Amino acid sequence: MDIIDKQLITLIQAGFPVTERPWAAIGEELGISEEEVIGRVSAIHDSGEIRRIGASFDSRRLGYASTLCAVHIPQEKLEDAVAAINAYHNVTHNYxxxxxxxxxxxxxxxxxxxxxxxxxxxxxxxGIGPILDLPAKRLFKIQVDLPVIDD
Amino acid sequence: MTSRLDDREQELVRQLQEDIPLTPQPFADIAARVGMTEEEVVETVRRWVEDGTIRRFGAMVRHQRLGYKANAMSAWDVPEERVDEVGRALADAGEVSHCYQRPRAGGWQYNVFAMIHAATEGECERIAAALARQVGIDSYSLLFSSREFKKVSMRYFVE
Incomplete structure (x- = not known):
């Protein structure tokens, strides 16, 4: 990972150009060719440093509802219960x-x-519960750029 | 608030929530899959970024590799009449990435949540203690994650 790779990551994280030739636009800023940008981004992507390049949507604006849930699960039930929870694609984060x-x-x-x-x-x-269902009543802050959390 | 998306727009959401193609004209390739023109895709994505439908467009980086080793979910028991003021004050802190008011529930008395990020758990505790003094709320709890069971992006319009 050299200095150009680091600048490249910064550029495509915050200000990805939504335009017909995005990689060419990024290349112009960095002084490298479109082809080199694509090659570098592929390599960084393969290394796992980047999880995904795409859109992160606001669930409410797509008409979806969301909530934060909490539940007490006794240790002996933990593994099976977590598997039952995670089986839903609707569950995006679980800690x-x-x-x-x-x-x-x-x-x-x-x-x-x-x-x-x-x-x-x-x-x-x-066989767990009750699960606390804590939908947001009010949003004071959601900062998606730093630290970068894909949600 | 709720936008009703037509079939092509829903298909565009399905495409954009995956990886964009690493080709010279990624939006043209997406357009071909969705049945729009390249221009329509570019315009729609720009509009969605503008109106907040898309929160962020770009690379999602693995954040634990960037120096934020610890995070704490801080939960605060705030009198209803102070929620507005305290919520804003917590949200103002640079170490706080997310801040929400949520309902109280049986056995759970906390109604304001703030996610704190720092290099270590000890630092998260110091930040929370300083915030507690600042807002004058001493009933709070810090929950650290000991294990990550799941972390994925939501995939919309797949059910």
Whole structure:
């Protein structure tokens, strides 16, 4: 990873040019060819430093509902219950945390009704609950550029 | 707030939530898959970035490699009449990436959440303590993640 790679990552993270020839536009800024930009981006992508190049959508603006969920899961049930939760593509983040409510996950679905349905299914399938359903009432800040979190 | 997307726009969302092609004209390739012109795709993506439908367009980097080793979910028990002021104050802190008001629930008395990022857990604790003094709220809890069970991007319009 040289200085040009680092500048390249910075450029395509924050100000990706949405234009017909984006790699050529980036190349112009860095003083390298379109072909070299594509080659470097491919190599950085393959190295795993970049997870994805694309769009991160605001779920609400696509008409989706989202919530943060917390649940207490006893240690002996943890593995199976986490598998039951993660089986839903609607669950995007799931962490073990140091609290009585030891499992915290985010859930995104086409409607509030579907969210309730999924939570009911998880509770009955995994034999856990009640799951706390904590949808945002108000957003004070969401900073997506630094630190970079793909959500 | 809710935008009703037509079939082609939903297909465009499906394409953009994957990797864009590493070809000279990626938006032309996407346009061919979606049944739009290259110009329509470029215009739609620009409009979505402008109106906030797309929060961010570009490379998503693995953030644990960039020096933010620790993160703490701080949860605060804030009297309803102070939520506005305290939420804004927490959101103002540079170390806080996300800040939300959420409902209280049975056995969970905290109603304001702020995600704190720092190099170490100790530093997260010091930041939270300083914020607590600043906003004058001493009922808060810091939850560190001990394991990541899942972290993926949401895939829309696939059900």
């Amino acid at each position: 073990e945390r140091n609290h009585h409510y030891n499992v915290w996950f985010t859930l995104i679905a086409p409607s509030r009704e579907r969210i309730r349905e999924i939570l009911d299914e998880i509770e009955s399938r995994a």
